[in-house]
Amino acid sequence: MSEIADIISIITGIMTILGISGILSWSLTRESGGTLSSNSITIFAKSIKIGLALIFQLILIIPIQALHIFLALAIGEGGMPASAQNPDFWWRDNYWYAYSVSYLIGVLIWVPVCILSFTVIYTWSLAPVNTLIQHLRSSR
Numbered sequence: 001m002s003e004i005a006d007i008i009s010i011i012t013g014i015m016t017i018l019g020i021s022g023i024l025s026w027s028l029t030r031e032s033g034g035t036l037s038s039n040s041i042t043i044f045a046k047s048i049k050i051g052l053a054l055i056f057q058l059i060l061i062i063p064i065q066a067l068h069i070f071l072a073l074a075i076g077e078g079g080m081p082a083s084a085q086n087p088d089f090w091w092r093d094n095y096w097y098a099y100s101v102s103y104l105i106g107v108l109i110w111v112p113v114c115i116l117s118f119t120v121i122y123t124w125s126l127a128p129v130n131t132l133i134q135h136l137r138s139s140r
Contacts (some may be wrong), residue, residue, distance in 0.1 A: 053121045057114060064106050069104035 065084070072080055076098030081089045091099050119128040 027054050049122050049124075053118045056121065059116070060110065060113065064110050067109070068102045071105060072098045074098075075101055086113055 069080065072095070076092075078097035080092075083089060116128060116132065120126060
């Protein structure tokens with residue numbers, strides 16, 4: 001019985017190492033005609049880029065939450081719970097306008113920064129930022 005458990009343990013270890021990227025690299029190898037190693041490296045690089053972009057987005061949550069606190073306090077009348085665990089931190093019926101403006105401004109700032117950061121990290125270039133600046137400067 002322990003031999004079967006060892007075999008199952010080895011198989012599950014290999015499945016864990018390869019995981020989804022192993023399945024994707026196998027399907028890409030058959031479609032694109034590339035080697036398994038080059039396709040595996042491509043998937044690994046894309047996984048790292050997505051991971052970095054998600055980490056950046058998690059870091060970006062901190063200033064967005066600070067913006068929400070600032071706007072809700074500046075526009076609303078009175079205080080706000082100190083803990084994000086309190087449901088009143090995210091929405092209060094008495095100050096719906098302050099929270100609505102806070103969320104609207106937060107989304108208007110966060111979405112372009114999110115898209116721009118994903119494109120910069122995915123392309124490993126500041127060209128998307130330069131393109132955006134050029135379009136903002138154009139007179140058309």
